[in-house]
Amino acid sequence: MFPFWEVPAFTSGIFIALIASFHILPSHLATGAFWFVTYLEYRSIKENKPHYMDFIKKFTLLILIFCFVLGSITGVGIWFSATIASPMGLSALIHNYVWGWATEWVFFIIETVAIYVYYYTLGKIDSKTHLKIGITYAFASWMSMVVITGILAFQLTPGKWLETGGFFDGFFNETYWPQLFFRTALMFVIASIYATLVASFIKDKNAKGDITFKASLFGIAGFILMVLFSVWYVYKLPGVPKSLDFGGVLAYMKILNKMVIFSSVIVVGYLVYCTIFPRFTNPVISIGTIVVLFLGILGFEAIREGIRRPYVIYNYMYSNNIIAKDVPAKGIKAMGEKINKDGFLSTLYLIPDDFRKITPKNRLEVGRIITLYQCGNCHSMEKNGKIRPLPRYVSNLGMNAPEDLAVFLDVLEGYPYMPPFFGNEEEKLAVGSYLSTMVN
């Protein structure tokens, strides 16, 4: 096991959640915007409408800054945050999908070159060549989505990979196509909202109305498709995740579902408003809608993470980075049996040497370390912790004797959203002792 990074009260996963959720905005804007932009540029060439090009220049600058500064950095940031919060989980994805990621990187290069050249040559080269650069960008950016969706979908539904270990068996898994279509529709929605935001600054009412109307139609079409594809997406989810809330056991999942629905209603309401009153939009309302959209995305991402519980890669690796199942085709062995036999401490090297043997003197501290490794990815250790605080959960159990809590560890497996505890009897007692300090 790698060293553990503890984030008091919030757990390290909070950084992945925030960065990954935020990244959806610039990444989907980057992939969706140019289908609209190139359409407008085409109309501008055909019908000689220079106000379209004025808008395109401003919109492209927004994309350049928002997507290629914050989008690029948060994209890399997902890797960095996963590195420090779930190193083995990321390592598993990297080692199976390195060529997938490398392929996406090629499209990222095309995107980056194309967007800069598009922006800096706007109005300086012949319009048809310029439009072709825009189309190149639109296509390359969407292709990066085509590739990355396979890796993201793999985390939730690894498909036949669990049996064959094959790249494409995991890539084209059961939720790949619904996810790709869903994200494609979502990118149109996100791009249209940002387009209406940029258009809201246009002073000429006719130009503003024209562009806002077109952008919002583009977004409404995306929204309708997104709803249809989300139904397909949920339909394709495997058994337990399909209920979206573990059959009602997890109340917070219900709240998240409501958050997504609320956000969707506001977003579609805004888009409808823009089609009816395209000349009367303003930046404050548009930004407000983007904030609500972000909350919806946050909820959606939390659901996606939640329904995967207790795994970081479904049916393969638990969220605490312990491998759950054999993958014979890859020569991978589940870790549980060995840990139960040799002890969890056998997987740790970077601990004080005198912690190798549990004694009455070090029991609490060793218990704390094992608890951190096995529970700390999802649970905060503080009484006033904000993310699933362990002291509160232990207190709800109504037990406080170390021995009782040690026995309780054996029944964790009974919870569908919890990984089993792995370790020998001595270690269970050490964890039990540590947990008992949370309630005593």
Add this chain to the structure above:
Amino acid sequence: MDLASYINSLRDPAGVPFYPFVFQFLMVLTFALHIIFVNFALGGSAIAIWGKFNGNPHALRLSKALARATTTNISIAITFGVAPLLFVQVIYDPFWYTANTMSAWWTLGFLALVTMAFIFTYVGYLTGKSNEKGGNIFWIIMALVSILLAALTMHGLSEEQLHPDKWKEWLTQTGTLKTSGDALYAILIPRLTHFIVPSFAITGIYLMLYSWLFRERKDFSTEYLDYVLNLGVKIAFYATIFQVAAGFWWLLSLPSHLNFIVNHAFLFGAFLGMALLVMLAMAQADPKKYIFPSAILGFVTVFFMSYARETLRMAYFKGVNYTIFDYRVAVDWGSAILFFGTFIMGIIVVAFPAIVAFNLARKGQQN
């Protein structure tokens, strides 16, 4: 369990899907491309600041151009940085993940610093866009400071990886396991210097290329372009002298048991560095003749310096019995072909906008 078997136990159980030397080559190559653009960004913003205070109108114009170029250079540096970041996780995962989790806050800090550098550069560029005197240089200074701090952080994270024998001491010095991720444990100034100084050599060469690129343009005077060319060749030359000195300083600071002084990759890299120095010395008299030879030799030197650093890493890791060539290989031809096919297609596709931009820069606006 000893340290070597612990480190080897951290390798991903899936093994690697292609021959490790291919990942290694791609890592070194893409890192060289990445560091060149990091160098452009760092050296370019430093010269932009100098140009603003210099008082010479040519220097001011150059300052403005470099401030604008820094936005693109950071963007390309990030784009090229993704690839070595990917490949290092494939072949050096035990070291990469350990260093980052040990110093997790610094990893996040690195992200914040790069974001700030990028935003400051854009603010500097956009505020100076329609101003003859250029933007407020404060933003470019802030951008440069952010880039330097980001470089320091990434240097620390890399240096930590090279000392697995100290990991336990670092993490257990309090008597228990340290999980706060708040410390950066290793900094080696000579190594950091060897990364920073080339920024000026590379930017000097960049200025030489700049003077060539805009030579046919009517809106660029010969005096201005000659000024930039002469400035570029001087900066490149003096920076390379410092770079050679920094290289020897670093070499002397290395543990003697590595015996790096007789390492073939190092010797070749050092030879190229010396050759570049000689060429830049010759270029002082008639820089126009040496623009392309200097650029090509400069880039080849950067590549082999990166390669030499990679062999140094391999020498360090021998001490813990780790070599990438031991990684279990299960070749996945399908996905490898997907990448290499896309890569070739990508070069062809990228050529289109790149040629358009090149022609526009070279000849100026035609309509």
